[in-house]
Amino acid sequence: xxxxxxxxxxxxxIIIFSVAVVNVNxxxxxxxxxxxxxxxxxxxxxxxxxxxxxxxxKAFDEVSVSSAPSQVPAGFTxxxxxGGANDGETYPLFxxxxxxxxxxxxxxxxxxxxxxxxxxxxxxxxDPEHSAGGKTAFKRxxxxxxxxxxxxxxxxxxxxxx
Amino acid sequence: xNIGIVGSFVTxxxxxxxLLSLRLSLYRNATQSALDLMCMMNVQxxxxxxxxxxxxxxxxxxxxxxxxxxxxxxxxxxxxxDDGTVNTVTWRYNRDVPIPSTPNPNDxxxxxxxxxxxxxxxxxxxxxxxxxxxxxxxxxxNPDSIRxxxxxxxxxxxxxxxxxxxxxxxxxxxxxxxFYIE
Numbered sequence: 001x002x003x004x005x006x007x008x009x010x011x012x013x014i015i016i017f018s019v020a021v022v023n024v025n026x027x028x029x030x031x032x033x034x035x036x037x038x039x040x041x042x043x044x045x046x047x048x049x050x051x052x053x054x055x056x057x058k059a060f061d062e063v064s065v066s067s068a069p070s071q072v073p074a075g076f077t078x079x080x081x082x083g084g085a086n087d088g089e090t091y092p093l094f095x096x097x098x099x100x101x102x103x104x105x106x107x108x109x110x111x112x113x114x115x116x117x118x119x120x121x122x123x124x125x126x127d128p129e130h131s132a133g134g135k136t137a138f139k140r141x142x143x144x145x146x147x148x149x150x151x152x153x154x155x156x157x158x159x160x161x162x
Numbered sequence: 163x164n165i166g167i168v169g170s171f172v173t174x175x176x177x178x179x180x181l182l183s184l185r186l187s188l189y190r191n192a193t194q195s196a197l198d199l200m201c202m203m204n205v206q207x208x209x210x211x212x213x214x215x216x217x218x219x220x221x222x223x224x225x226x227x228x229x230x231x232x233x234x235x236x237x238x239x240x241x242x243x244d245d246g247t248v249n250t251v252t253w254r255y256n257r258d259v260p261i262p263s264t265p266n267p268n269d270x271x272x273x274x275x276x277x278x279x280x281x282x283x284x285x286x287x288x289x290x291x292x293x294x295x296x297x298x299x300x301x302x303x304n305p306d307s308i309r310x311x312x313x314x315x316x317x318x319x320x321x322x323x324x325x326x327x328x329x330x331x332x333x334x335x336x337x338x339x340x341f342y343i344e
Contacts, residue, residue, distance in 0.1 A: 006166070007169075010170075010173050013177070014173075014176075014177070017177065017180065017181075021180065021184055024184060024187075024188065025187075028187070028188070028191045031191070031195060032191075032194075032195070035195060035198050035199070035202070038202065039202055039330050039331075042202075042205070042206065042209075042332055043331070043332055043333060046209075046332060046333060046334035047334075049334065050334060050335040050337070053335075053336070053337040053339075054337055056339070057337060057339055057341075057342040092298045092299040093298060109331075109333055110314070110316070110331045110333070111331065
């Protein structure tokens with residue numbers, strides 16, 4: 001007859017081993033996920049940078065597209081008029097920086113589809129992280145890139161001075 | 163027959179097989195991770211060199227910035243070293259020149275030429291394609307109309323593992339600011 005204490009010890013060993021195997025497998029899966037996400041994030045940064053590059057070559061404001069505004073910054077467009085639709089402009093024919101406010105674009109890559117959302121706000125030179133209360137000579141473009149395969153979005157910012 | 167001894171042998175056998183299986187799984191994963199990482203590092207290395215050159219397209223040049231442009235090759239002017247001399251830079255992916263030092267049959271030569279000085283980038287690049295766009299995003303092949311360039315880079319591992327080559331890719335559209343400076 002088998003001693004039940006030995007059987008219990010064997011069962012305990014198997015349970016400990018099983019827990020160790022599950023943890024190792026979890027580690028392997030986590031490692032693979034991080035590798036894939038790193039690859040996806042690298043492309044997400046490039047896509048976000050692309051929109052920043054596109055916007056930064058545009059005029060600072062609708063009123064400065066062809067000539068200098070009469071008053072700086074009072075003559076600039078108010079935040080309630082940001083967005084290409086308010087100027088009757090559609091992508092890719094945006095002509096000024098704040099046309100990219102509330103703009104959404106999708107890019108199809110070898111890694112799948114990325115969605116890019118952009119917002120524009122006035123900031124001050126001393127505090128570019130936070131929105132300024134009114135008009136200033138600095139606008140910040142915030143670009144958020146998301147993908148269904150990324151657990152976190154990628155956010156880029158660019159401040160354009162007048 | 164002592165059922166206790168038989169039971170012990172069976173249990174020990176299962177444990178040994180499980181341990182070997184776990185060890186094999188860890189080995190496979192380590193190899194796959196190393197190959198994946200190698201691909202990612204190759205892609206990043208290529209992208210850093212591309213970034214260095216493509217963001218400077220047209221720097222110091224006044225006209226005829228891009229002289230040749232197709233899906234495999236681009237030739238442009240730029241003061242690439244910021245030394246006051248405008249250089250002629252060519253990037254070419256030679257699909258007909260394989261890299262002999264790797265067993266991967268898909269990687270080919272990526273050549274960067276600056277004023278005739280050739281640098282071959284041997285980083286297992288299996289695809290390097292270029293597309294060109296006007297300022298409004300329309301596809302163009304006319305060098306005078308180009309305002310944006312899209313680069314797609316794919317690198318594979320030099321060695322196959324489990325019948326497949328690990329792969330990593332990157333793409334970026336460049337809008338060189340020098341096109342817009344008058």
